[in-house]
Every structure is written in structure tokens, then in C-alpha cells.
Amino acid sequence: AQSVTQLGSHVSVSEGALVLLRCNYSSSVPPYLFWYVQYPNQGLQLLLKYTTGATLVKGINGFEAEFKKSETSFHLTKPSAHMSDAAEYFCAVSDQTSRGSTLGRLYFGRGTQLTVWP
């Protein structure tokens, strides 16, 4: 069964500082991983998705994530935080059978609230 753990429910950084949001996954098969962002009173918006064979995945708004199989991690980073990055971020893993088929069900982490200080 697939699951996701996000370390740190709240992260605070200064504007211009590095953003690092942590995600560890558990999956018995090669995982399909996603990062979503949620702004207040809105739905979830896709930031980036993992593509098989890639180690560094680039997303929107300057975010990227590094896939490390040995550490079962898919941490999200951004070199320089901006005030507009303040939001809640969710890591998710898709269900998948050993044959590679899927029903597309997502298992979400509990989310990390990012605060950016001026």
C-alpha cells in the first residue's frame, strides 16, 4: 500500500531564503509522486509530478523536487522564497499495481503550511 509522510506541518522562511518541504513515501512498486499547492479558499493546483527515470523534476513558480529512491524521498525546494509562495503544500502518491496499472487514487500527506516573512 502506498502512503506519504510530510515532515513538519508548518515551515516559516524569510523572503529570499531557501524553501525546503519534506516528503517521504512508502510504496511497494515504483511510485508516481505529485506535489500540489493550495492557496486559501481554493482547490489544489498541480506544482509538479514525478516522471520515471528523472531525479530532478521542475515545476511551476520556480519549484523543483528531487527524487531519491534510496531515501524514499521527494522533497520540494525553491531557491528563493517569495511572499506569494505562502500556501499549503501537499505531497501525494498514486496507487499502482505491480503490473503498473492504476485507478488514479491519490494518497496525500497531511500538508505543510508555508509562511513567508518579509
Add this chain to the structure above:
Amino acid sequence: NAGVTQTPKFQVLKTGQSMTLQCAQDMNHNSMYWYRQDPGMGLRLIYYSASEGTTDKGEVPNGYNVSRLNKREFSLRLESAAPSQTSVYFCASRLTGGSNQPQHFGDGTRLSIL
């Protein structure tokens, strides 16, 4: 460029009342999903429909029913609302064809049950 549309956006119910949350997508997606979001819990899958004509339970289906009306529409019904169902409900859709196809989300329905 509507994407996934949910109605209503807000609703207050009394315990025991029934209600149907509506969801429609205009992206010709095959699969549709209902999640609930509670503080500190992330999103949890209630029901999903992998394709038109099929529905199945997710992680937290108790107290809910769904109907996949056609390819575009997927509704969620609370037959007898309980305070524990106070939550934000999200509908999502997805184009099948690969495990890395992302889900597209609506803006949510904020439901309070008194």
C-alpha cells in the same frame, strides 16, 4: 476554461438533513473523485469513479453515496448529515492512460453541519 466546477460553494445543514454536492468537468476526463479535507488530515478519498458507469469506495465512504450521472458529472450525497461530516469537499477528475496523469481539482464545497 471552467475545468472542474463544484456547487454549492458553501452550505450549512442541520443534523439529519440530506444534501447532494454536485461536480461537473468539461475536460472529457474518464475518472472522477471525491475527497474530504479536514485540518491536519490532508485529503482523504471518499469515493471514486474510474470510468463512466462505475463507482467504488475510497478510504472514508461511510455516510456517503455517489452517482456518476454521465461522463461529465459525479455527485456526492449525504443521506443523513452528521456533525462529523463538517468538512471541505473537493471533487477532482483525471484523464486515464498513465499512472502519472495528475488530478484536476475544483474549488471545493465548504459544508457545516450543526
